[in-house]
Amino acid sequence: MRRSLWDALLVPAPVLLCLALLPLVVSNNLLLFNFVMFLTLAQGLNVIYGFTGFLPFGYVGFFGAGAYGFAMGVMHLHASPALALLLAGLASLVVGCILGPLMRLTGAYFAIANLAAAQALYQIVSNPALQDLTKGPYGVALSGVFAPTRSYAASLVLLAAVFAVVIWLRNSRFGLSLQALRDDPVSAAMAGISPVRVRTTAWLLSALVAGLMGGVFAWQISVFYPETAFDLSISIFAIVFTLFGGAGTLTGPILGVVILYGIYNAIGITVPQYFQLIYGALIVGLVLFLPNGLASILTRRGIRVP
Amino acid sequence: MFPDGEIAEPLLVIDSLVKRFGGFRALDGVSLHLAAGEVLGLVGPNGSGKTTCINVVAGLHRADEGRVSFEGASIVGVASHRLARRGINRTFQSPHPFTTLTVLQNVEVAATYGHASGAAVDIPALLESVGLDTVRHRVAGDLNSAQQKMLDLARALATAPRLLLVDELAAGLNPAELTAVAARLRALAASGMALLVVEHLMGFLESVTDRVIVMNAGREIFEGKLASAMRDPEVMRVFLGQTHAA
Numbered sequence: 076m077r078r079s080l081w082d083a084l085l086v087p088a089p090v091l092l093c094l095a096l097l098p099l100v101v102s103n104n105l106l107l108f109n110f111v112m113f114l115t116l117a118q119g120l121n122v123i124y125g126f127t128g129f130l131p132f133g134y135v136g137f138f139g140a141g142a143y144g145f146a147m148g149v150m151h152l153h154a155s156p157a158l159a160l161l162l163a164g165l166a167s168l169v170v171g172c173i174l175g176p177l178m179r180l181t182g183a184y185f186a187i188a189n190l191a192a193a194q195a196l197y198q199i200v201s202n203p204a205l206q207d208l209t210k211g212p213y214g215v216a217l218s219g220v221f222a223p224t225r226s227y228a229a230s231l232v233l234l235a236a237v238f239a240v241v242i243w244l245r246n247s248r249f250g251l252s253l254q255a256l257r258d259d260p261v262s263a264a265m266a267g268i269s270p271v272r273v274r275t276t277a278w279l280l281s282a283l284v285a286g287l288m289g290g291v292f293a294w295q296i297s298v299f300y301p302e303t304a305f306d307l308s309i310s311i312f313a314i315v316f317t318l319f320g321g322a323g324t325l326t327g328p329i330l331g332v333v334i335l336y337g338i339y340n341a342i343g344i345t346v347p348q349y350f351q352l353i354y355g356a357l358i359v360g361l362v363l364f365l366p367n368g369l370a371s372i373l374t375r376r377g378i379r380v381p
Numbered sequence: 382m383f384p385d386g387e388i389a390e391p392l393l394v395i396d397s398l399v400k401r402f403g404g405f406r407a408l409d410g411v412s413l414h415l416a417a418g419e420v421l422g423l424v425g426p427n428g429s430g431k432t433t434c435i436n437v438v439a440g441l442h443r444a445d446e447g448r449v450s451f452e453g454a455s456i457v458g459v460a461s462h463r464l465a466r467r468g469i470n471r472t473f474q475s476p477h478p479f480t481t482l483t484v485l486q487n488v489e490v491a492a493t494y495g496h497a498s499g500a501a502v503d504i505p506a507l508l509e510s511v512g513l514d515t516v517r518h519r520v521a522g523d524l525n526s527a528q529q530k531m532l533d534l535a536r537a538l539a540t541a542p543r544l545l546l547v548d549e550l551a552a553g554l555n556p557a558e559l560t561a562v563a564a565r566l567r568a569l570a571a572s573g574m575a576l577l578v579v580e581h582l583m584g585f586l587e588s589v590t591d592r593v594i595v596m597n598a599g600r601e602i603f604e605g606k607l608a609s610a611m612r613d614p615e616v617m618r619v620f621l622g623q624t625h626a627a
Contacts, residue, residue: 248493251482255490258479261441262533264461265470267495267540323481 079246082381086326087238090114094231104223106340108295111230112288113336116313117320117328118237119284124314125322126244127277128257129178132186132310133193136174137167137282139305141289143200146215146299147208156220160229160290167286170196171279178274193305201301214300217293226294233291237284241325245381253277254323312336319361321370324380330369390453391416392575393438393544398447400433400599407433409599410447417543420566420576422586422607425596426619431579432474434596435546438577439471440464451544465495470537471546474579476529480522484513487521487532488539495540502539510565511535512558527554534562538569545569547578551585563588583607595619 094114097107116138124130144166148159177188203211244250252273256263260270293299316335321327338357342350365371370380391414400408408430415421423431436442438449440461449457451469459467479487485504492502508514511531516524521532530550537545547566551559559582566589570576580586586593587607595603595610597619603610610616 248489251486251490252494254482255479255487258481259477261461262473262477262479262536263490265439265465265495265540266491266536267462267465267493268490269460269462 163290
């Protein structure tokens with residue numbers, strides 16, 4: 076309990092405080108929102124990858140499901156943003172349950188199947204035949220609920236909740252069972268851990284985070300298209316940020332987002348022509364020299380990283 | 382035997398067990414029984430089906446034919462995690478630690494999720510009994526192979542099993558460690574635990590087992606005392622070849 080509190084005060088509290096105060100000095104609200112969005116998604120991905128070893132390349136599928144869950148709630152049910160966010164979470168959980176059998180796969184098979192599932196979902200949502208329901212490829216406009224300040228605040232609340240979940244996983248018996256399952260599924264079963272139940276819980280938890288974030292995203296930008304909500308680069312960024320910082324820790328994904336997304340924006344503004352080169356070199360360097368992420372610089376010396 | 386002369390139901394009963402991998406019959410009609418407090422050795426050349434037998438009992442493989450029952454109930458098709466909670470656990474031929482967790486966490490996980498009664502386990506005492514108390518805060522992936530095997534044993538014991546399947550635990554241990562492990566296994570049997578021990582080290586088996594079953598090509602070829610097995614012509618032929626047996 077004391078360690079959980081220490082973890083919370085040491086890392087998430089300053090991050091949340093900064094993000095809450097930054098709108099007072101930074102006028103680019105969307106840029107700040109994107110930072111919060113990737114911090115949340117990286118931690119959500121951390122739940123499933125960092126703690127169970129399952130790498131979901133199609134993680135954006137949950138995000139898109141959440142965005143459309145929110146949009147359809149607002150469009151068809153005239154739901155308030157708060158209620159629509161619940162629908163966003165519900166939509167991602169439904170998708171998570173449908174894709175649950177994918178957890179029988181491992182490694183690259185799981186990653187590829189998950190990617191294919193996200194693409195299938197994109198095709199369904201963008202299908203012109205479903206225009207009445209999803210607006211098909213023509214996108215949705217939710218100008219009636221557009222509220223950038225409130226949606227930014229909601230994203231901070233969600234980020235705080237996700238930090239709390241990861242801190243709990245790092246310090247609870249359930250988190251320990253996830254890590255045991257990641258290390259050795261056979262031994263984990265002999266230790267009495269139900270692989271299906273434990274993995275499914277982590278899977279749905281991770282899906283819920285992405286779905287709720289997708290809902291907040293829909294609220295924040297209010298006009299978007301299927302290719303925006305199901306943009307594969309959202310998955311890729313969340314994965315790269317998590318791996319860069321160090322999966323399985325609370326601090327790693329935060330470092331990944333702050334450094335890489337910071338560089339991404341800095342390069343994109345100053346020298347966009349070298350963007351791919353610099354970014355690619357950075358990632359190759361990481362894979363070669365720090366395959367377990369920045370956090371491993373400390374953890375391999377026996378220093379605990381929150 | 383019960384006081385009235387009725388024969389007690391053995392803890393583990395395996396009857397005509399068959400396990401196929403494609404066209405290969407790894408187990409070809411194996412039968413055995415094991416009572417509480419008994420130590421049964423499984424001996425045989427590599428590929429004779431010893432570990433497959435353990436894997437079937439532990440729920441890692443599903444039997445194709447035959448019956449496996451524990452405490453009178455069939456356990457064919459029961460998942461490993463349920464078997465662990467019902468009182469069956471095992472060690473592994475190659476150690477299977479949770480490499481990123483500490484020794485203490487390895488055992489805590491098993492004590493939390495695998496203990497049938499939910500009773501508190503004295504983890505420090507357990508770690509001391511297998512010689513891991515001094516390394517309890519080390520990450521399991523940093524232990525040597527012998528220590529990892531002891532960790533497998535400690536993790537299995539943390540679930541308070543009534544049947545322990547021991548798969549080549551002695552391989553790679555030094556003489557002092559062998560003596561200590563043998564004493565530990567005998568003590569477990571004396572406490573009422575049934576042990577099925579797969580091992581190649583005959584001296585170790587002699588000191589631990591009450592009787593042995595010798596297997597070859599998925600079948601039993603001998604059952605009895607280990608000393609008698611050493612004099613059995615069929616066993617000698619399997620282990621040493623036709624010329625030596627003659």
